[in-house]
Amino acid sequence: xxxxxxxxxxxxxxxxxxxxxxxxxxxxxxxxxxxxxxxxxxxxxxxxxxxxxxxxxxxxxxxxxxxxxxxxxxxxxxxxxxxxxxxxxxxxxxxxxxxxxxxxxxxxxxxxxxxxxxxxxxxxxxxxxxxxxxxxxxxxxxxxxxxxxxxxxxxxxxxxxxxxxxxxxxxxxxxxxxxxxxxxxxxxxxxxxxxxxxxxxxxxxxxxxxxxxxxxxxxxxxxxxxxxxxxxxxxxxxxxxxxxxxxxxxxxxxxxxxxxxxxxxxxxxxxxxxxxxxxxxxxxxxxxxxxxxxxxxxxxxxxxxxxxxxxxxxxxxxxxxxxxxxxxxxxxxxxxxxxxxxxxxxxxxxxxxxxxxxxxxxxxxxxx
Numbered sequence: 001x002x003x004x005x006x007x008x009x010x011x012x013x014x015x016x017x018x019x020x021x022x023x024x025x026x027x028x029x030x031x032x033x034x035x036x037x038x039x040x041x042x043x044x045x046x047x048x049x050x051x052x053x054x055x056x057x058x059x060x061x062x063x064x065x066x067x068x069x070x071x072x073x074x075x076x077x078x079x080x081x082x083x084x085x086x087x088x089x090x091x092x093x094x095x096x097x098x099x100x101x102x103x104x105x106x107x108x109x110x111x112x113x114x115x116x117x118x119x120x121x122x123x124x125x126x127x128x129x130x131x132x133x134x135x136x137x138x139x140x141x142x143x144x145x146x147x148x149x150x151x152x153x154x155x156x157x158x159x160x161x162x163x164x165x166x167x168x169x170x171x172x173x174x175x176x177x178x179x180x181x182x183x184x185x186x187x188x189x190x191x192x193x194x195x196x197x198x199x200x201x202x203x204x205x206x207x208x209x210x211x212x213x214x215x216x217x218x219x220x221x222x223x224x225x226x227x228x229x230x231x232x233x234x235x236x237x238x239x240x241x242x243x244x245x246x247x248x249x250x251x252x253x254x255x256x257x258x259x260x261x262x263x264x265x266x267x268x269x270x271x272x273x274x275x276x277x278x279x280x281x282x283x284x285x286x287x288x289x290x291x292x293x294x295x296x297x298x299x300x301x302x303x304x305x306x307x308x309x310x311x312x313x314x315x316x317x318x319x320x321x322x323x324x325x326x327x328x329x330x331x332x333x334x335x336x337x338x339x340x341x342x343x344x345x346x347x348x349x350x351x352x353x354x355x356x357x358x359x360x361x362x363x364x365x366x367x368x
Contacts, residue, residue, distance in 0.1 A: 031061040038065040048074030054089040081309035099138040136359035157327045164223035185218045206334040207303045209248045217248035239296030245303035271295035283310040292317040297325040304342040308349040
């Protein structure tokens with residue numbers, strides 16, 4: 001286990017072993033700074049999607065030593081969480097550009113056309129007609145896809161939307177800010193410098209509070225807290241896991257309910273033993289490989305995220321191998337707000353990813 005301090009990592013790597021384990025944050029250190037020769041016969045990249053950014057140090061470092069590796073395997077449950085553009089870097093690592101090209105510019109020009117743009121500045125791309133099938137055909141010979149639901153007896157997963165409605169006054173604050181990018185809350189004025197900031201502020205408002213420029217939270221409504229209370233009561237004592245996004249979400253939830261934040265291994269152990277009635281977790285810390293399926297089967301999204309990868313990974317903390325009960329995933333949605341846009345975006349991205357997975361799905365016989 002090459003983890004811990006730099007000395008501990010070096011000591012572990014200098015020992016003779018069949019298998020070395022290192023985290024992705026230290027890939028750049030391993031390749032460029034450790035002084036340890038990169039002479040591994042095989043590399044297994046768990047969560048390959050964490051190498052989808054071709055500008056990241058970890059991608060460049062691994063690509064640098066990739067020609068010395070005889071065999072490489074990439075594992076991920078979210079290969080194209082933001083669309084097909086994600087695939088280029090992942091397969092560049094795997095096959096050194098044989099299937100999708102050595103350069104991202106060639107990949108873009110071969111399979112995509114400009115989408116959103118301002119004159120000569122292109123903000124996003126969309127697949128050309130027929131591009132999806134061509135991409136799937138290109139990568140199918142080295143790609144195998146297996147869904148747990150096809151090979152394991154998984155319980156049912158129910159996706160549910162719980163609508164909440166803002167009052168006339170609350171809606172007035174939200175809609176004015178959306179249209180004018182500025183809102184007055186008492187003596188304070190909240191503004192948004194650009195569309196990205198506006199999006200974040202609107203999500204905060206939909207959740208019930210919003211930060212000003214000094215990072216002070218201003219209360220707007222309790223609609224989602226009321227809905228959360230109903231859902232917790234409706235669980236009839238069964239453990240509930242609540243996903244929040246903003247710090248002020250957590251603070252307001254903690255003020256209203258006796259909840260436990262899952263942060264340490266002890267928290268996770270007690271959750272899995274059924275000792276925590278209501279737990280809260282942030283999607284970014286609910287990441288890859290965390291097993292929470294033994295502690296409960298109800299997940300409530302208090303605040304949403306644009307990230308399909310974090311969304312799916314958080315859901316997979318409960319809906320995974322070993323879960324015995326029907327999983328219910330609630331989404332508290334503030335009607336006529338940006339919440340609806342986020343749910344729609346997640347749904348569309350999920351369809352793209354589902355299509356990819358289906359296209360390369362392993363044609364293996366399922367044992368009945």
